[in-house]
Amino acid sequence: MSDFLKDYTKSVLEKMNLFVILQIVWIIEFHILAIFSAKDLFYGMTEEKIKEPPIIGEYSQRIANWMDTYQEFIFFIGIILIVVGISGTFLKHISILGRYKIIYAYSDFGLYAGCWFLLIFYTYRIYVCMGKAFLLAPVIAYILYELIKKIKEWLESQGITFAG
Numbered sequence: 001m002s003d004f005l006k007d008y009t010k011s012v013l014e015k016m017n018l019f020v021i022l023q024i025v026w027i028i029e030f031h032i033l034a035i036f037s038a039k040d041l042f043y044g045m046t047e048e049k050i051k052e053p054p055i056i057g058e059y060s061q062r063i064a065n066w067m068d069t070y071q072e073f074i075f076f077i078g079i080i081l082i083v084v085g086i087s088g089t090f091l092k093h094i095s096i097l098g099r100y101k102i103i104y105a106y107s108d109f110g111l112y113a114g115c116w117f118l119l120i121f122y123t124y125r126i127y128v129c130m131g132k133a134f135l136l137a138p139v140i141a142y143i144l145y146e147l148i149k150k151i152k153e154w155l156e157s158q159g160i161t162f163a164g
């Protein structure tokens with residue numbers, strides 16, 4: 001491996017932490033499911049199939065089977081981590097513990113991690129429900145976000161305000 005590649009890999013790994021890892025897992029999951037969706041869409045629209053190396057098909061099936069098998073567990077862990085994170089938040093307010101940077105920074109990590117686990121779970125559920133149309137999910141999410149933002153702005157212009 002070249003020195004440049006070693007140095008680059010080292011710098012990326014040094015930036016990794018618990019907060020970043022779950023984001024990476026989610027973005028990898030999204031890309032894998034998007035590839036599955038696009039492949040199914042392409043095969044559904046044409047008679048022709050692209051020759052795929054057997055190992056790709058094997059790993060694709062393994063990933064799909066793993067997600068299907070453990071989706072309830074991922075949901076359960078997400079909920080439990082949120083509860084633990086809420087509980088851990090109270091540790092920050094115990095003066096003797098709150099003084100320590102590690103405790104202050106990570107005691108509520110479960111709240112953050114639980115939300116990412118739920119996002120991983122719901123991304124898979126959306127893929128299962130949408131199938132070939134999964135690639136539209138980000139577009140739909142964006143449109144819904146913008147719509148909610150516009151409704152909120154309109155309500156605020158009418159004198160109705162929201163906290164946060």
